[in-house]
Amino acid sequence: MRYVQEQRGKSGIIYCNSRAKVEDTAARLQSRGISAAAYHAGLENAIRADVQEKFQRDDLQIVVATVAFGMGINKPNVRFVVHFDIPRNIESYYQETGRAGRDGLPAEAMLFYDPADMAWLRRCLEEKPAGQLQDIERHKLNAMGAFAEAQTCRRLVLLNYFGEGRQEPCGNCDICLDPPKQYDGLNDAQIALSTIGRVNQRFWHGLRCRGDPRRE
Structure with a gap:
């Protein structure tokens, strides 16, 4: 508002x-x-x-x-x-x-x-009779969702959808004027996976110990 x-x-x-x-x-x-x-x-x-x-x-x-x-x-x-x-x-x-x-x-x-709107539209679509028309509408709805979540120039996304090959960003859309901040999450992901691995390892050893006949 x-x-x-x-x-x-x-x-x-x-x-x-x-x-x-x-x-x-x-x-x-x-x-x-x-x-x-x-x-x-x-x-x-x-x-x-x-x-x-x-x-x-x-x-x-x-x-x-x-x-x-x-x-x-x-x-x-x-x-x-x-x-x-x-x-x-x-x-x-x-x-x-x-x-x-x-x-x-x-x-x-x-x-x-709002992703919830997409979920609602998908539910409405699934209530329609299955067939080629439903498949086409699903494809178009998914394309609309991809446009809304795009991280590149929106005009380029539109033109690409309609088969036009423009290569230069428009310089006027929200993505061009305020590009999304790029974040390299590789290191954090490696740390997280390593932590998960250690936790799983301890959990597995715990199961082995509890089931080890030498400790019964």
Whole structure:
């Protein structure tokens, strides 16, 4: 929420995976004095049309939505797109973040990632009928998870997924701007394994002694 509050006055879209979370997030923003509205397929057509129109006219700062929002929207001055939940595939993520910065000016995309969300999406996927379609969706979901956990330039990961061979990092994503700290854990691992070995050895000797007929 702090990030969104820092974007006051800027047009943005927040995506959530459930209608309940859309409603809750929109209500929380409104309680903080932020011009926001919910948008999902469960709302009446007239309400959805009103939200779209107000957002297009800049009468509404933020739309909190499910994937139902965005088709046919061509608003050039969207300054940020936030995913409060991880999308089901990279194609959706790419399309949704692509709604920011269409006027050519700087814009931001932010993804909040929780491994628990991936676990929930996998459970939902396993409830579907087994078959080739399920396998494809599983592959796409795994690719989305790999993107979220990537330790290299995110733009390179995206381009590689779509088969484009760009080699230079973008210099603009979180990984490029604040590279993950590299840690050589070899020495610590060797110490840990050595300790485990000594403990196991003592444990094994103890078992031998307790079962040694010479001590009975």
